[in-house]
Amino acid sequence: MTVALLTAARLRKRHGAHTLFDLRDFTLEEASAYVLTGVNGAGKSTLLRVLAGLVPVEAEDVRFAGAPVTLRPYPRVLRDAIVYVHQHPVMFSTSVPANIAYGLEARGAPRALVRERVEEAMAWAGVTHLRGSDPATLSGGEKQRVALARARVLRPRLLLLDEPTANLDGEAREQVIALIPTLTKAGTSVVMACHDRDLINLADVRRLKLRDGQLEYR
Numbered sequence: 522m523t524v525a526l527l528t529a530a531r532l533r534k535r536h537g538a539h540t541l542f543d544l545r546d547f548t549l550e551e552a553s554a555y556v557l558t559g560v561n562g563a564g565k566s567t568l569l570r571v572l573a574g575l576v577p578v579e580a581e582d583v584r585f586a587g588a589p590v591t592l593r594p595y596p597r598v599l600r601d602a603i604v605y606v607h608q609h610p611v612m613f614s615t616s617v618p619a620n621i622a623y624g625l626e627a628r629g630a631p632r633a634l635v636r637e638r639v640e641e642a643m644a645w646a647g648v649t650h651l652r653g654s655d656p657a658t659l660s661g662g663e664k665q666r667v668a669l670a671r672a673r674v675l676r677p678r679l680l681l682l683d684e685p686t687a688n689l690d691g692e693a694r695e696q697v698i699a700l701i702p703t704l705t706k707a708g709t710s711v712v713m714a715c716h717d718r719d720l721i722n723l724a725d726v727r728r729l730k731l732r733d734g735q736l737e738y739r
């Protein structure tokens with residue numbers, strides 16, 4: 522049985538007189554992976570940022586796990602459950618473990634829990650060997666995996682990835698792609714804005730296409 526995680530009767534985004542998108546009956550299901558495609562400028566990043574509460578939107582009848590919520594103001598229940606990962610993740614110049622621990626510490630998690638989750642996430646993302654590296658010197662693929670580990674420790678119900686493989690090739694790209702199914706198996710829904718054929722063709726990934734301001738479910 523499929524369970525709706527996030528639904529909205531309507532999500533409309535306008536810039537002045539221009540309507541970027543006007544989506545009816547928007548639905549994301551629990552523990553499901555989606556790729557969000559569309560031509561440059563279709564609104565993919567904007568939609569992810571709307572769902573993350575980073576840009577305002579006109580919304581009607583939004584529900585999260587069945588309970589009514591608003592997107593503006595963006596409530597704590599969504600802030601705790603939804604994590605957005607930028608295409609070019611910003612690293613603090615502290616250390617790799619400190620970068621991964623950051624969000625959990627900001628939420629006031631106990632030290633032992635932070636340590637346990639950071640270790641688990643580093644192993645999951647394959648970045649344990651980077652423990653002592655200067656975050657500023659990491660490659661694009663390494664940064665992306667540290668950013669995924671930083672998101673994973675928060676145990677999000679919904680993870681929004683903006684072009685997670687756009688700047689990667691070869692093994693780095695494969696490593697990031699391999700992490701996606703493990704997220705949904707752990708109960709996290711994932712929406713990836715992307716143009717990457719390999720992500721689009723992953724097994725059990727649903728396709729959403731933004732075209733002319735509408736969302737096509739494929």
Ligand SMILES: Nc1ncnc2c1ncn2[C@@H]1O[C@H](COP(=O)(O)OP(=O)(O)OP(=O)(O)O)[C@@H](O)[C@H]1O
Pocket residue numbers: 536541559560561562563564565566567568714
């Ligand atoms: N604050 C704003 N005011 C006006 N127009 C904006 C604003 N923010 C974004 N846009 C426009 O909205 C459109 C959608 O941008 P968005 O970045 O969401 O597209 P995208 O589908 O992610 O594109 P790409 O594939 O190139 O990353 C673009 O034409 C952009 O210029």
